[in-house]
Amino acid sequence: MFKRMIKEVLDRCSGVIEEKRWNHMNNDKTTDSTCSCAPKSDKTSFITFTHDRPMSEILTVTSTLTLKDRLGHFLARWGVNRMGYIVKPGLYKLGKPDADSPVFVSANYTMSFDALRCALAGIDCYILVIDTKGINVWCAAGKGTFGTEELVRRISWSRLSDIVRHRTLILPQLSAPGISAHEVQRRSGFRVEYGPVRANDLAEYLKTHKATPEMRRVHFSLWNRLVLTPMELVHAALTTLAVAIILYFLAGSLAALAAITTVLTGTVLFPVLLPFIPTHDFSTKGLILGEVVAIPFALSFAADSIMPLWINVLKALVFLLVMPAVTAYLALNFTGCTTFTSRTGVKKEIFRYVPFMAFMAGSGIVISILLGIFRLMKVI
DSSP: OHHHHHHHHHHHHTTOSSOOOOHHHHOTTOOOOOOTTSOTTOBOOOOOOSSSSOOOOEEEEOSOOOHHHHHHHHHHHTTTTGGGOBOOOEEEEESSOOTTSOEEEEOSBHHHHHHHHHHTTTOOEEEEEOOOTTOOHHHHHHHTSSSHHHHHHHHHHHTGGGTOSSOEEEEOGGGGGGOOHHHHHHHHSOEEEEOOSSGGGHHHHHHHTOOOHHHHOOOOOHHHHHTTHHHHHHHHHHHHHHHHHHHHHHHOHHHHHHHHHHHHIIIIIHHHHGGGSSSSSHHHHHHHHHHHHHHHHHHHHHTOSSSOHHHHHHHHHHHHHHHHHHHHHHHHHGGGGOSSOOHHHHHHHHHHHHHHHHHHHHHHHHHHHHHHHHHHTTOO
């Protein structure tokens, strides 16, 4: 069970929630040029060169988001068909690029691709979309799907060297952990150039091809944290509802409310308060916040004048043990949504704190079972 918990958290920290294999996206021989971002009526013909293998089709895309695109963004934030929110890997043209136009590289997560194409409005260019299994740039780089092998393969597959005269690729800065720039150049002949963190800075960056310190700085504002909370909440919603219903019949409405409050604290309140909670580790931040939220529930049960004092103390202890443990676990999961941590750091945190969380939650559950037995035996 412990190994399973470790694997789940590490996968979440790599941006993987329910990764699926989309074989039709990985078939290099496909000629289907349908893309949710491109008008179906606007397709570019195959470009013919004197090679054994015909050149892959260059798809056309615009920099304008439609209402359907925006609705897709909203639904993806709430986990609706999240792992199907994918752009077909391949080479796209924006505007009317020529052989000297810049080439940008993107993950095939639709929201990453849309952010890039919108930021490039008015710029004639190519966008090389690599297969990151529908994962965003930073998470895919950490996992290795936005990596050297895939980039080199897509350069060759798209026959990019026959389309542009220059040998420069502009990659997102956050893709750097997965890319070996010198290896890409050695194997493909293309030099890697890292653009700014935010796609919105690309227009200014292209004037000099030099990023200012501000362009290199990663921000994680309140809004950046809030837009990530729906996915975390939806991921835990079904389990929370089931537990709340069970607790309602076993221990009453206050216990059910405690379960719902715990999950909301770990998935919504924790991201909001993240920078303000003391300590460095996410787990200890979650434990602190969980204890604070558990205190009102513990006091409510401890103030029961009908029950003996020792029973009230045990009831209060259940909340003080279980709620912080669950909140801390949910907080640890949130590491995969931030740029604050690394996979190695998260792994260390898992081995350091998950056993303690399990002990706390387990102790609270054991006490709850004992209280139930006492109740059946009419000791209380």
